[in-house]
Amino acid sequence: MQEKINLLEKAQRIDLEIDSIEEEKLYYPLEIEKVGREVQAGEKELEAIDSELSEMEITKKATTDDIAVCVERVRRGEERLNIVKNEKELNAITKEINAAKKEKVNKENELVKLRGRIDEKSGVKTEKEEGVLQRQANIKGLEKEFEEKKYKWAETLSRLQDERSVIVNELPPAVVKRYDSIREKRQGIAVVKVKHGACQGCYMSIPPQLYIQIMKGSSELIFCPHCHRILYFEHTDKEEQRQKEPA
Numbered sequence: 001m002q003e004k005i006n007l008l009e010k011a012q013r014i015d016l017e018i019d020s021i022e023e024e025k026l027y028y029p030l031e032i033e034k035v036g037r038e039v040q041a042g043e044k045e046l047e048a049i050d051s052e053l054s055e056m057e058i059t060k061k062a063t064t065d066d067i068a069v070c071v072e073r074v075r076r077g078e079e080r081l082n083i084v085k086n087e088k089e090l091n092a093i094t095k096e097i098n099a100a101k102k103e104k105v106n107k108e109n110e111l112v113k114l115r116g117r118i119d120e121k122s123g124v125k126t127e128k129e130e131g132v133l134q135r136q137a138n139i140k141g142l143e144k145e146f147e148e149k150k151y152k153w154a155e156t157l158s159r160l161q162d163e164r165s166v167i168v169n170e171l172p173p174a175v176v177k178r179y180d181s182i183r184e185k186r187q188g189i190a191v192v193k194v195k196h197g198a199c200q201g202c203y204m205s206i207p208p209q210l211y212i213q214i215m216k217g218s219s220e221l222i223f224c225p226h227c228h229r230i231l232y233f234e235h236t237d238k239e240e241q242r243q244k245e246p247a
């Protein structure tokens with residue numbers, strides 16, 4: 001039983017290493033895809049900002065033209081003041097000049113506000129552009145890392161698979177089958193210690209009789225009655241350590 005447990009424990013350590021590599025292999029494409037979506041969203045936002053900016057530029061041009069028209073109206077009015085014939089005409093011209101001046105001030109205020117909004121939008125645009133560029137660089141980095149790691153993963157996986165085969169070949173096929181099926185159902189952990197009378201897989205208490213059986217050692221594998229994982233007693237580790245320590 002102890003021999004089987006040792007082998008299963010070794011197999012589990014290898015399997016967990018394999019699992020973590022498989023997880024890492026999945027991480028890269030997912031992350032690249034996620035950042036890719038962020039780039040797309042950023043580009044879409046930039047398109048919207050560009051169209052807002054070009055609309056604002058059109059309004060800015062129109063407002064600038066309006067101001068020029070007002071200036072011209074004032075100039076012509078003032079010209080006509082030199083050749084004014086009567087008071088009625090004078091009043092009309094003065095009224096027109098004042099109206100043009102007032103409109104010019106309004107348009108100038110509008111223009112100031114518009115310039116402020118354009119500056120603000122341009123700032124947002126720059127920020128978004130930097131974000132997109134940074135994410136694009138991030139993708140390139142991830143792709144490079146992924147390519148580099150592929151070889152290392154393949155190498156490590158093949159070594160681990162070899163090690164696993166050696167161990168598995170020493171175990172009865174029924175035990176391996178059981179171990180694999182527990183691992184599949186229990187997040188990759190099939191073999192666990194019993195500590196302070198509790199299974200370290202599900203942390204539930206082990207019935208006293210079973211606990212004694214585990215402590216004494218049994219020729220059969222013992223399973224946790226709650227999570228069905230394979231149990232072993234932890235004092236074996238300490239004993240092993242004691243044996244290894246120099247006398």
Ligand SMILES: [Zn+2]
Binds near residue numbers: 199200202228
């Ligand atoms: Zn358990």
